[in-house]
Amino acid sequence: MTIWLTNTATRTKEEFTPLDPDKVRMYVCGPTVYDRAHIGNARPVIVFDVLYRLLRHVYGAEHVTYVRNFTDVDDKINARAADTGRSIGDITEETTRWYLEDMAAIGALEPTHMPRATAYITEMIAMIEDLIAKGHAYEAEGHVLFAVDSWEEGYGKLSGRMVDDMIAGARVEVAPYKRNPMDFVMWKPSSDDQPGWHSPWGRGRPGWHIECSAMAYDLLGDQFDIHGGGNDLMFPHHENEIAQSCCAHPEGGFAQVWMHNEMLQVEGRKMSKSLGNFFTVHDLLEQGYPGEVIRFVFLSTHYRKPMDWTEAKAREAFDMLNYYYEAVGDVPLDLSLKPDDLLVKALANDLNTWEAGQQLHGAAVAQHAMSGWSEERALKLKRSAHLLGLLSMTETEWKQSIRRGADLNKIGEHLFGLRQTAMETKDFSEVDRLKSALIEAGVEVRMSKEGVELVPGAGFDPAKLEGLE
Ligand code: AMP
Ligand code: ZN
Numbered sequence: 001m002t003i004w005l006t007n008t009a010t011r012t013k014e015e016f017t018p019l020d021p022d023k024v025r026m027y028v029c030g031p032t033v034y035d036r037a038h039i040g041n042a043r044p045v046i047v048f049d050v051l052y053r054l055l056r057h058v059y060g061a062e063h064v065t066y067v068r069n070f071t072d073v074d075d076k077i078n079a080r081a082a083d084t085g086r087s088i089g090d091i092t093e094e095t096t097r098w099y100l101e102d103m104a105a106i107g108a109l110e111p112t113h114m115p116r117a118t119a120y121i122t123e124m125i126a127m128i129e130d131l132i133a134k135g136h137a138y139e140a141e142g143h144v145l146f147a148v149d150s151w152e153e154g155y156g157k158l159s160g161r162m163v164d165d166m167i168a169g170a171r172v173e174v175a176p177y178k179r180n181p182m183d184f185v186m187w188k189p190s191s192d193d194q195p196g197w198h199s200p201w202g203r204g205r206p207g208w209h210i211e212c213s214a215m216a217y218d219l220l221g222d223q224f225d226i227h228g229g230g231n232d233l234m235f236p237h238h239e240n241e242i243a244q245s246c247c248a249h250p251e252g253g254f255a256q257v258w259m260h261n262e263m264l265q266v267e268g269r270k271m272s273k274s275l276g277n278f279f280t281v282h283d284l285l286e287q288g289y290p291g292e293v294i295r296f297v298f299l300s301t302h303y304r305k306p307m308d309w310t311e312a313k314a315r316e317a318f319d320m321l322n323y324y325y326e327a328v329g330d331v332p333l334d335l336s337l338k339p340d341d342l343l344v345k346a347l348a349n350d351l352n353t354w355e356a357g358q359q360l361h362g363a364a365v366a367q368h369a370m371s372g373w374s375e376e377r378a379l380k381l382k383r384s385a386h387l388l389g390l391l392s393m394t395e396t397e398w399k400q401s402i403r404r405g406a407d408l409n410k411i412g413e414h415l416f417g418l419r420q421t422a423m424e425t426k427d428f429s430e431v432d433r434l435k436s437a438l439i440e441a442g443v444e445v446r447m448s449k450e451g452v453e454l455v456p457g458a459g460f461d462p463a464k465l466e467g468l469e
Helices: 039-059 075-084 088-105 117-133 163-169 209-220 231-248 281-286 291-299 311-328 341-348 353-369 375-388 395-425 429-440
Strands: 004-007 012-015 024-028 064-068 137-140 143-146 184-189 204-206 223-230 254-261 264-266 307-309 443-447 452-456
Touching (some): 024 209, 039 291, 117 137, 117 231, 143 231, 223 231, 341 375, 395 429, 395 452
Parallel strands (some): 264 307
Antiparallel strands (some): 004 012, 143 184, 443 452
16 A cells, blocks of 8 residues: 655655654644644644554554654743743643543544653753754854754755745844844743753753754654644744754754645634634533544545634534444444555545545445445444544444533523523522532533533533433
8 A cells, every 4th residue: 555645845745655664653743732722733633643543554553653742841831820820830731631632532542652842851952962063053142043054955945935035024033142033042041930941051941943853853763754733833843843853963864754734714714812713622522512523524624725614514524423323333343354445545645534534425325325234334434434533432322422412501501591590589599409410410510691511520420411400
């Protein structure tokens, strides 16, 4: 099976040939952990999760290493700590946990390694020292900067820009300590109230780009197969990663294939807080969208095209999944079966997830149309869907989860009505009775003037919802 991938570095679709088929290696830039992941952040997670599943299928699960980092040192995190009065450690620990929960809910497998930047400070310092020694970096006023003109032959190749254009277009930070406005920070000084580590250049903290270079080198070596991320990272982040890594380890080639997903927008508009169309994966899950519905919507657009999140698409995805679950029933996942050839072929063609979905659809239609339901077809459909991270439940579990969501919504509306009445009569006994029953059933009750949110917790027992109202 030949996999074809579009390589941003060459701007062509290339046959994928791993450096070592026994050790296929992929690095994807992960989140900065200071807040819930928004739905745009889920796009690279889902795209590279499908690639990870495909690579595991083709080369064997034990032959693929996937690294995705957590950026847990960043000025946005410091600002969040200052605003909330919480400690940085608390914020990054909680956000990391949320991220893993939300990404698991949309069916993403955990990468092989998920290094945190703060655990790699020593490696970053060593790499920066090496770059200074090799004449690619310099110290100025407690900062260490990468000297872009020390590597004119390579800088800008990935994004295909000329250095002059980059200066004009990228609003680069001009600072008195920079020799050249394009030079970028690898290390910067920290004041006493900022997180900092001892270094040859005084107490300070790393710039953003150096963490990926240092972690990729440590976990994957001086050259590896695939590097991914959203296309907003191509410049300057990826360009800077390449400069650092190729100059520190010129014997390697850093990443062979660069892959970038396009951005996500909402109902045709850029997602932004000011437009009021900004939401997180967690928001969607809480509104009752099953994780697979979210995933399904993402898979219906090719990763290199801009993607639009719309409610209409989510509704359609829901209907489709219902139809597919009816086609698989409760058969178990049997990984010893071969998935559908055409589906694998579609994915191997630069991750054509839309086409792969058409194959699933065809199989489901056949299952519904035939006079008898075939277990063999169901098993195959389930096995094939696994490559896309879909149909991970049984039909019974799926139906239960939907019903539970609908029940909770109904009870929530009822509770809100009771509360409105109680505000007038000043008799809250009914509200309190229902609230206690919900808590008893393992549901967290969040009430506000706008409405009631019911969140099933770890000890949720749906049987205890019976007869509640
Ligand atoms: P960040 O935490 O902002 O560094 O982003 C984490 C990942 O999400 C990166 O790979 C970004 O490229 C990606 N990303 C951020 N916003 C979007 C968006 N609107 N659509 C698709 N990917 C995004
Ligand atoms: Zn990175």
